Amino acid sequence: MFKEFAKGLSITFKHLLPGHSTTVQYPTVKLKPSERFRGLHRLVPSQDREKCVACYLCPTVCPAKCITVESAENEKGEKYPKVYKIDMLRCIFCGYCVEACPVEAIEMTAEYELANYNREDFEFTKQRLLK
Amino acid sequence: MVNLTIDGKQISVSKAATIYEAAQEAGIHIPVLCYAKKLLPYGACRVCLVEIEQMKGRLIPSCTTPVSEGMVVTTTSEEIKKVRKTVMEFLLVNHVLDCPVCDKGGECDLQDLAYELDSTSNRFEGEKFDLPTDEVNPLIERNMNRCVLCGKCVRVCDEIVGYGSYSFINRGFETKIATAYDRGLNCEFCGQCLSMCPVGALLPRPFKFKARPWQLKEVDSVCGYCGNGCTVTLGVLGDRVETIRFNDKIGVNDGNLCIRGRFGYSYVNDQERLTKPLVRKDGVLVETDWDEALQVVSDGLLKAQGGQGVGFLSGARLTNEEFYLLKQFAKTVGTENVDHSGGECYKGVTEGLKQTLGVAASTATFPQIDKADVILAIRSDFYETHPVVGMVVNQAIRRNDAKLLIVADKKGKLNKLPGAKTLLSKPGLELDVLNAMAKVILDEGLAQTEGVEGVAEFQASLANFTPEKVAARSGVDAEALQAAARQLASAKQGVVLLAYGLPYQGLNKELATAAANLAILTGIPGREGGGLYLCGEKSNSQGAIDLGILPQNGGLGAQAMLAGASNGKLDALYVVSEDPLSSYPDRDKVAQALEKVPFLVVQDIFLSPTAQLADVVLPAVSFAEKDGTFTNAERRIQRVRPGIPSPGEARSDGAIFSALAGKLGNNLSFTSAAAIFTEIGKDVPAYAAIGFNELGAHGKVWGGETLSPASRKLVAVGGGTTVEGEFQLVVGSALYHSGTVSTKAKGPLAVLSEAYAELGREDAKDLNVAEGDLLKISGNGAEIKLKAKVDNRLPKGVVFVPYHFADAEVNRLYKGEPAVSVKISK
Numbered sequence: 021m022f023k024e025f026a027k028g029l030s031i032t033f034k035h036l037l038p039g040h041s042t043t044v045q046y047p048t049v050k051l052k053p054s055e056r057f058r059g060l061h062r063l064v065p066s067q068d069r070e071k072c073v074a075c076y077l078c079p080t081v082c083p084a085k086c087i088t089v090e091s092a093e094n095e096k097g098e099k100y101p102k103v104y105k106i107d108m109l110r111c112i113f114c115g116y117c118v119e120a121c122p123v124e125a126i127e128m129t130a131e132y133e134l135a136n137y138n139r140e141d142f143e144f145t146k147q148r149l150l151k
Numbered sequence: 152m153v154n155l156t157i158d159g160k161q162i163s164v165s166k167a168a169t170i171y172e173a174a175q176e177a178g179i180h181i182p183v184l185c186y187a188k189k190l191l192p193y194g195a196c197r198v199c200l201v202e203i204e205q206m207k208g209r210l211i212p213s214c215t216t217p218v219s220e221g222m223v224v225t226t227t228s229e230e231i232k233k234v235r236k237t238v239m240e241f242l243l244v245n246h247v248l249d250c251p252v253c254d255k256g257g258e259c260d261l262q263d264l265a266y267e268l269d270s271t272s273n274r275f276e277g278e279k280f281d282l283p284t285d286e287v288n289p290l291i292e293r294n295m296n297r298c299v300l301c302g303k304c305v306r307v308c309d310e311i312v313g314y315g316s317y318s319f320i321n322r323g324f325e326t327k328i329a330t331a332y333d334r335g336l337n338c339e340f341c342g343q344c345l346s347m348c349p350v351g352a353l354l355p356r357p358f359k360f361k362a363r364p365w366q367l368k369e370v371d372s373v374c375g376y377c378g379n380g381c382t383v384t385l386g387v388l389g390d391r392v393e394t395i396r397f398n399d400k401i402g403v404n405d406g407n408l409c410i411r412g413r414f415g416y417s418y419v420n421d422q423e424r425l426t427k428p429l430v431r432k433d434g435v436l437v438e439t440d441w442d443e444a445l446q447v448v449s450d451g452l453l454k455a456q457g458g459q460g461v462g463f464l465s466g467a468r469l470t471n472e473e474f475y476l477l478k479q480f481a482k483t484v485g486t487e488n489v490d491h492s493g494g495e496c497y498k499g500v501t502e503g504l505k506q507t508l509g510v511a512a513s514t515a516t517f518p519q520i521d522k523a524d525v526i527l528a529i530r531s532d533f534y535e536t537h538p539v540v541g542m543v544v545n546q547a548i549r550r551n552d553a554k555l556l557i558v559a560d561k562k563g564k565l566n567k568l569p570g571a572k573t574l575l576s577k578p579g580l581e582l583d584v585l586n587a588m589a590k591v592i593l594d595e596g597l598a599q600t601e602g603v604e605g606v607a608e609f610q611a612s613l614a615n616f617t618p619e620k621v622a623a624r625s626g627v628d629a630e631a632l633q634a635a636a637r638q639l640a641s642a643k644q645g646v647v648l649l650a651y652g653l654p655y656q657g658l659n660k661e662l663a664t665a666a667a668n669l670a671i672l673t674g675i676p677g678r679e680g681g682g683l684y685l686c687g688e689k690s691n692s693q694g695a696i697d698l699g700i701l702p703q704n705g706g707l708g709a710q711a712m713l714a715g716a717s718n719g720k721l722d723a724l725y726v727v728s729e730d731p732l733s734s735y736p737d738r739d740k741v742a743q744a745l746e747k748v749p750f751l752v753v754q755d756i757f758l759s760p761t762a763q764l765a766d767v768v769l770p771a772v773s774f775a776e777k778d779g780t781f782t783n784a785e786r787r788i789q790r791v792r793p794g795i796p797s798p799g800e801a802r803s804d805g806a807i808f809s810a811l812a813g814k815l816g817n818n819l820s821f822t823s824a825a826a827i828f829t830e831i832g833k834d835v836p837a838y839a840a841i842g843f844n845e846l847g848a849h850g851k852v853w854g855g856e857t858l859s860p861a862s863r864k865l866v867a868v869g870g871g872t873t874v875e876g877e878f879q880l881v882v883g884s885a886l887y888h889s890g891t892v893s894t895k896a897k898g899p900l901a902v903l904s905e906a907y908a909e910l911g912r913e914d915a916k917d918l919n920v921a922e923g924d925l926l927k928i929s930g931n932g933a934e935i936k937l938k939a940k941v942d943n944r945l946p947k948g949v950v951f952v953p954y955h956f957a958d959a960e961v962n963r964l965y966k967g968e969p970a971v972s973v974k975i976s977k
Binding site: 073074075076077080091092093097098099122123 | 250251252256286359360361362363365366
């Protein structure tokens, strides 16, 4: 029995040694999230505009109702989102918007540092989302 | 009745039904694309294929196959599903899949069908069309790349509207829907086609990219324009009416609308709407709050009532409940001077019909027109004033072989309907033609005189109206007149149509009386099927009459009020929902009255020319913000429901009357429109039998579907008179507009933006006038300038001018007569 105790504790002590820690010194050290991580949204640009065609599927599917879209017609007669906003305080990062998008115009990035001081700063407009 | 089995279910249906209709009745779903309830079976899409036991070996389209006794139908099986899926694949070979940007997405029949049949791939490959879209016209966007060739637009335009804009052109894969010579669309713009389109090939342009269908709140209400009382389903997004949704489930119109109903909604969202009360201070109208405005109004009215008195001039677009409150408010003020719509134009109903039939309303309902065998339309303008009733007339002709007779001074849409016989008379002499028809019927012994009073006197009065004499005077062919009279007399289900409104004041009472005489002689009023229809121009013209917004107990009528205001016999005028300066005949008289009257209150939604002269302007609300009822021209009481909040501080007319009456010591406060409606029942017996909450999907008709006349009395009316002179000017309604308010709506304005003077080709040639030339028209001591419009609608010597546009000042020429003698020069 004593032998087992020693065996177990040796694993514990081994982890106390340098180089075996899983925590990192955030913010000086940052972890790379997995590829499937659902962080801040990004609107995908195409050549001269956003890829989004304002089909309204993302605000429709969004369970948190955090996406606001207003469509309009541009000079070429195309449908485009005049307004595209995500209220990040409401967003639950479920990724349904990405799944619903028929033109792959919205994706989720690895960006997870979303804390801020003002309520307004959580409103991500089209310009911010296109970055 | 025929018995058949569908999916093992025993069903018994009428022998005229198709398999599809039988299945629908039994609650069995069969997918369709090209089927529409109101159109004739067509069988273009082949989606509704079913299997019939007796016809094994091939599948049968259920929407075109009539039922037969003992039929055994299977609507779903593996094979049927496979075939339907293949049909879908064919349909999707050329159809562009731009659902994300297509406004139909979400209510697209093809999309739903693809989902239902689980069509995820296509075995066939074909070129997607890349045809240019028609964006020339302002209202209907045509994108033929999305078309599935179901032919619904072609059929509705032909079968229902009777215009025939579209047809299939080319063959095979190249087939497409096009207009004549494949030009841009130039039609009535009623938008029936886009309401029928199962895909996004035809879409309302004003609604382009505005919203998705599922975002819209749908509110069923009644159109605020004409007296037809069509159901409009407002598509509301936020606090704006963004579109009018298709709805054939409720109402009298079967989903049919005209340009005004479908595209004329934008004025309710207009930025220029009044949002605060205005009071004149130091000669300028300034914004103020309600407390001050109401105080100024009540002080002014009290002072005037202590002096020479107050007059109330109302429009005919208030709800019944508001009319009731107006009446009570007038009583509170202590005046009997209450009238509406210029006071003259409705006299055909209140006096013409009253003295002959003893009722003041149309005697039957619109659906009965559909089954009529002979229809007499007096004045061709009926289609222009009431387009959706005109569509019913078209269906009666096309589906049930009804014969259409027209007595008019000009041609119009109705004359183009198949088999229409027109008795084209000189302006003002339609009355003589009607009298002559009555004479023919009496002289030839075709009249139904049982129980009819005054036959002998009437017959004696007609001595001067032999067909020959009338033919000589009016220019109508005597034989055609006789034939028309005989045809009307032979009608089993006859219909007589006449519209009234502000531009149709001349001889209105006489025409209505003559029409009633004719109807009585041919046994029309009170008989099941068909009737005599006198249809008001505004959405609640009939309600205004029912609720007695008329000069009663010695009160002054509209014209007397205006005269009184000019010569100091009236100290205040209260104008509600009306723009007399723009729309009443004799502008100078109206202007003088409005300027001279010491105290003028105007209650309206826009700062109209009349409102600009007012001492106090109170902001009212549009039909889309009101709760209550309208009574349409067939006596149908229907619910009006609020769809959007009122802009700023605007209040409903009813709320304003209540508040003012409260200031004057009469607490006119009611909990709801329903409570007021119950009160109305105490004053108007016909309304007492109807419960506000029982109005339901199709409203309730007071007096029953067929109103029995209280009397059948023939009343002699003299003939009309023509005016001398080279040109006779007649005013009237243009198809695209209704009253003056539609000139604030973008849809109708996009098609017709200004007044015009319409001439026949012959006259245009004589005057050397081309379309668009500026004409000087002088007569009645005034001159106006209008652009010329040339077509073949008008006989020689007749000029037509629509009355809707305030800035054209047409009413400087038009003073209420049937025709004005004018001179025209370039």
